[in-house]
Amino acid sequence: MNTSTLSLDQRTREYLLDSLPEEAPVDRMLREETARRRDGNMQIAREQAVFMALLVRMLNARRTLEIGVFTGYSTLSVARALPADGCVVALDRDADVVAIARRYWREAGIEEKVDLRIGPALDTLQQLRNTMEGTFDFAFIDADKINYQAYFDHCVKLVRPGGLIAVDNVLWSGRVADPAETGEDTEALRAFNRHVREDRRVEHCIVPIADGLTLAHILPRTTEDG
Ligand SMILES: C[S@@+](CC[C@H](N)C(=O)[O-])C[C@H]1O[C@@H](n2cnc3c(N)ncnc32)[C@H](O)[C@@H]1O
16 A cells, blocks of 8 residues: 555556557557657647546536647547537647647547637637636646646636636646756746645646646636636
8 A cells, every 4th residue: 555646667557558448549540640749748648638538528528628739639538528519629829730630630530529729829718708708617728838827717717617627737747846947837837836726716636647637626606706
């Protein structure tokens, strides 16, 4: 027995992956194509994709929001977990990389479920606030770290009470815990983690899966929330 969290060696991680439900061939091909890119490590881990898909099913989610699409792996996992009339509103500023995502979404038969919005995410979120407050069941934040706090505050308004916000990379390969690390992204993530801890609009936990995943459950709104 161990009262701490297991740090996975390669053999144990492979065992974990082998013990998960079988991966669809199109998901595997997307992971393999992304892994050949220099920036391929931006993609979420397979075990995290399985976990998020399960959360989305458990929420009976119909509409979800994703900030940071890249080659489309997390979007694909979430979209597949939605019912046939479900929708992922997916935000990214890089039309070139998202072209790869669209190819795989088409192949997987879920392209119709993705409402892709190309542009700076803060601008798109501001537009969504005009008409879609409280209409999302789930949001996933996985883009530039410097804007995490602003993304989170938009998501708290866009996700319905009882819905969930998932936020990637909150443990940042351990750098957030290392006082010698003072890079801009590390500081932004530390500030973000403090922000969520103090935020009375949500209850949260940090799941030490992959690079650390915050889960924030939206509490019923009070008049103080505005
Ligand atoms: C870590 S990757 C997302 C990985 C994706 N969730 C996956 O599992 O494959 C981050 C993405 O955020 C996008 N991004 C970064 N800053 C952005 C911004 N300010 N507005 C919109 N998209 C942004 C990048 O273009 C990149 O595709």
